[in-house]
Amino acid sequence: MLHARSYRLILAVAVIAAVLPLLLPGGYALHLAAVIGINTIVVLGLNLLMGYAGQVSLGQAAFVGIGSYASGILAAKAGLSPWLAMATGVTLAATTGAVVGIPLLKLRGHYLAMGTLGFGMIVYIVLRQWNSLTGGTIGIMSIPPLTIGGFAIDTELRMYYFVAFSVILALALASNIIDSRVGRAMRAVHGSEVAAETCGVHTARYKLQVFVLSAALAGYAGSLHAHHATYIHPGTFGFQYSIHLVVMAVLGGMASVWGAVFGAAAVTLIGENLRSFQEFSTVAFGFVLIVIMIFLPAGLWRGIGDIIQRTARLSQQRRRGTRHV
């Protein structure tokens, strides 16, 4: 059940998303908006996994890659219907998540982080090396667009709306989960696995479910990316992207669905704007990351919200004369 407030917020986002193209200065901005949307979907899954269930994944790019390449290989090379390819991609990503998650989720903390990192690196290397299947470092080109009847989603505008629609669905899904019994169980696991177990929460099962869900979302986003960019190559799905995704999740704020949107938008836009200053962007990125983690570990969304709240309270106290310092 969606709380009324979440429902209203999502509706507001939907309205904004619907009219956004009218405000944007053209094709490239729409392209960027779609990229932000695709990243948001992955980060939502990561948010659930890291922020709510308290696990870590430094290899999420692998699931995005699986989804992308499933769409690419099946739709472009094998001529399958793009929708079928997409469904296969999502299923494949989810299944991989399950198969890998069962042994990996027995690890904790740093070991889980490194385990997911190792998994991510192996998938990347396989995508890069398996020339006959994936096209190796060259990748796959001319990926056909998604079509509904005779209507092809092959312009930036149409792709933007499809991505926006997907993001709304993903937001609704995530909000729904968080406010449900499953969400509470996840938060219990995050708080203390031992305590959760004693309350009858089957922690292993929930951890796996969240992991698989985040993998499925990432796979879906990967499919979207394949049809959006129409060209995919392994370089996109390496360690760097996995780290960027984690940064988006953490920067936005892990215990917040809206943090995912904010984080994805912030990191994507900053990356875009600093593209011309290559070295400076990396330096600034790392510096900002460190500073925010030290001072606002709950992420920017929460952190800025907290600061605003505190300032409001302070000024209110001063006005009333109830401030004792």
Next chain:
Amino acid sequence: MIPPAAYLLQYIVSGITLGSIYGMIALGFTLIHNATGIVNFAQGEFVTYGALIAITCSATFGLPMPLALLVAVIMVTVLGAILERLAIRPAHRSSVITLIIITIGASILLRGIAMWLWGPDALPMRHFSGEIPMRLGAVAVLPQHIWIMGIVVCTMICLWLLGEKTQVGKAMRACAMDREAAQLVGIPAARMVTLSFALSGTLGGLAGAIVAPLAMGQYNMGIMLGLKGFAAAILGGMGNPVGAVIGGVLLGVLESLGAGLESGFKDAIAFGVMLVVLLAKPTGIMGGKSH
């Protein structure tokens, strides 16, 4: 016609050389992990800076090699201490994820600075004593290989002496064993943490400086080296210094033999090994701390 056994020996020798580098990097991880319980994702950048500073000193400033090495190692040691003071200390009460992200941020920052200072291209470094291979039986060994193995062995001995025979070293070990108990007997734990980062910088920087003639120096060399060093630490047993070195050498040999078979997949060997260890016996070969 060179007999296949000689190829094998050749791969093993280069594997041991590479592995000793991995071992040094793994030791750096172990030092910090023992002192603080965190994984320092910026470890690889220590290697990068060691290599690039040594290259600049010897090629650009024309310093003699021993001096170039010394300067490089000292600067990276200081870098390690600075990293701890500015990025780790302020967040020492934070969660595991936060600390991981901070060290990731530090590695991104350092990598960016390296690219800014040295550019994106790979830079060569002069071999310490020439490039004429020596023949030991059927195996060709470069002088640099001998340098690497020799320096690594000396470093291990020095570290052992530090830990066994000096006050500071014993204090660091005490801190690693039980931080609170160490504080109770008057050991300044915070300073030991800074020291462990500094020492980790020493190891990483030295590793970078001595491998640069073979691997060249580039702003992004630290990523793979750091990750593989970590894989080596896990293989040998996280938290176990002897294990770190053994894990490193073993990983180097495995990788070298694997590259003889299918070079493109070479990088996957380290991660595959790491995954197998994590899933089968997380405490590694020598049995480190289980968490």
